[in-house]
Amino acid sequence: MNPIKIGIGVPSIGRFPPYIAQAAGLFEREHLNVEVVNQKDEEKAVPDIVSGRTPIGTPNAPSLIFSVLEGSDIVIVGGLLNRPAFYLAVDATIATVADLKGKRVGINQPRRMAGMTMLALLRKWGLAIETDLQLVDLGINDRSFEALIEKQIDAALLPPEKAFLAEAQGFRIIADSLSLDCHWVPLATTRRFLRDNRELVTKICAIYRESIALFKTQQKETIAEISRRLPALADKPQVTENCYKIFAELLEPSLKPSLNSISSILKEVALQDPRAKNLDPSSIVEVL
Secondary structure (H helix, E strand, O other): OOOEEEEOOOOOHHHOHHHHHHHHOHHHHOOOOEEEEOOOOHHHHHHHHHHOOOOEEOOOHHHHHHHHHOOOOEEEEEEEEOOOOOEEEEOOOOOOHHHHOOOEEEEOOOOOHHHHHHHHHHHHOOOOOOOOOEEEEOOOOOOHHHHHHOOOOOEEEEOHHHHHHHHHOOOEEEEEOOOOOOOOEEEEEEHHHHHHOHHHHHHHHHHHHHHHHHHHHOHHHHHHHHHHHOHHHHOOHHHHHHHHHHHHHHEOOOOOOOHHHHHHHHHHHHOOOHHHHHOOHHHHEOOO
């Protein structure tokens, strides 16, 4: 039997449930031959799902929505992270969000989750990107962490893994995105694949739920798997534990996607593509 490929996009801890499932033997128990594919780029997750290369995966929500707007049949079958967890890491001389005025703030592509979240936060904080600060576009391959370490920028919105590493190197964390009710990481497939493999997809969703339960209740084993998969954190036990705690709290145990959080991310996407205003959140979700 050919392996069922699950694409995680990037090796972020919030996308680790299939790794936890492999370590616990959950796929094997269900007689499923699964290959977890780390594309090392979250923007590859959607096209790989649509093309069938990895027919199930965890893209970021904006990419999925932009794909739907272009006519794809990609659909959400689960919600891993119903809100974004990014942290604003800054130079040690910056104490508050107000101190960002006049500073160099890194941003990746606005169509990506981190870039879209950064723009939403700047609006929330009342900072005008045209006049209050200097946004530094770090391109397709986000180099925010590296640029911060190299002092090319003064602030960057980073995922927990990189934010807490930056903090360990002397940078400050002064804000986060946890108050934003915006869908971040769905579990997705295509309607074509779901139509032909509904039992399989339902079984994989059930394994994701079980894996999330193991993630939350087996801290020691989960941290060991995180350290094995992310060598940069292996010798940073406090950073690893901090990351674990964040995702243990945020991973949705029911795997149920929040329609409110999808509605919120649709509004953010609509600022870049007005067609998103006409999308009903429930129209891009298939309840299993």
